[in-house]
Amino acid sequence: MTGITTMLVDDDAFTRVLFATTIEALGHQVVGAFGTVSEAARFAVTAKPQLAIVDLDLGPGPTGIDLAQNLRRSHPSIGIILLTSYDDPRLIRAKNLTLPEGTVYLSKKQVDNVSIIQMAIATAMLHATMDEILPEKQPALAKSKGLKISDSQIEVMRLVSTGLTNAEIAKQRFLSEAAVGKAIARLVRQLGIVATAEQNQRVLIARAYFEAIGRATRNDG
Numbered sequence: 001m002t003g004i005t006t007m008l009v010d011d012d013a014f015t016r017v018l019f020a021t022t023i024e025a026l027g028h029q030v031v032g033a034f035g036t037v038s039e040a041a042r043f044a045v046t047a048k049p050q051l052a053i054v055d056l057d058l059g060p061g062p063t064g065i066d067l068a069q070n071l072r073r074s075h076p077s078i079g080i081i082l083l084t085s086y087d088d089p090r091l092i093r094a095k096n097l098t099l100p101e102g103t104v105y106l107s108k109k110q111v112d113n114v115s116i117i118q119m120a121i122a123t124a125m126l127h128a129t130m131d132e133i134l135p136e137k138q139p140a141l142a143k144s145k146g147l148k149i150s151d152s153q154i155e156v157m158r159l160v161s162t163g164l165t166n167a168e169i170a171k172q173r174f175l176s177e178a179a180v181g182k183a184i185a186r187l188v189r190q191l192g193i194v195a196t197a198e199q200n201q202r203v204l205i206a207r208a209y210f211e212a213i214g215r216a217t218r219n220d221g
Contacts, residue, residue, distance in 0.1 A: 003028035004125065004162060007047070009040040009067060010055040010083065018111060019053060026118055037062040041070055048075060050163075051124060056084035065099065072100035079124030079163060081106050102127030122206050125163025154209070156183050161206035
């Protein structure tokens with residue numbers, strides 16, 4: 001797996017270096033790092049990165065939200081993580097700022113927590129929210145820890161959590177797309193997952209994956 005192609009946008013050079021090091025350590029590929037909205041927007045048009053990690057405050061001029069909105073319009077499948085010094089996303093809404101649908105909110109206080117960053121990436125690639133991956137109560141999926149999940153099933157769950165389609169998983173696992181579909185269907189039955197209008201099946205699989213590896217917890221630093 002070559003990893004998710006990632007663009008970093010932050011006006012602080014140290015933060016860009018820190019994130020680049022962390023993202024690459026997680027097995028992903030940093031394809032561009034920029035300090036301004038204009039540079040990042042021009043790059044995204046041609047490079048089409050799969051993920052953008054964008055600081056909210058980029059100094060004078062357009063904000064990170066402006067860039068995120070632009071990216072969502074021009075590249076609907078891109079995963080977006082908004083990096084900010086605010087501890088609570090409600091503070092953003094209080095300023096009448098609207099995040100694009102599927103944007104993951106990440107506090108700068110969490111940039112040294114690799115597990116949280118990994119979950120943020122997986123969540124962004126699913127166009128979900130951290131609350132969907134880490135709800136306060138998870139009784140339906142908590143039992144997954146007691147199930148016998150094979151290594152191959154864990155790998156399929158991991159690939160689903162990164163936002164890959166069945167076809168992309170099939171290519172990486174050297175399987176047919178139909179075989180991947182059947183593997184996911186077995187996982188859904190085994191985990192007792194029931195998708196609803198509010199929460200899709202792949203988000204629930206991602207949550208189960210993080211539970212299974214012991215990272216879906218509110219106590220991660």
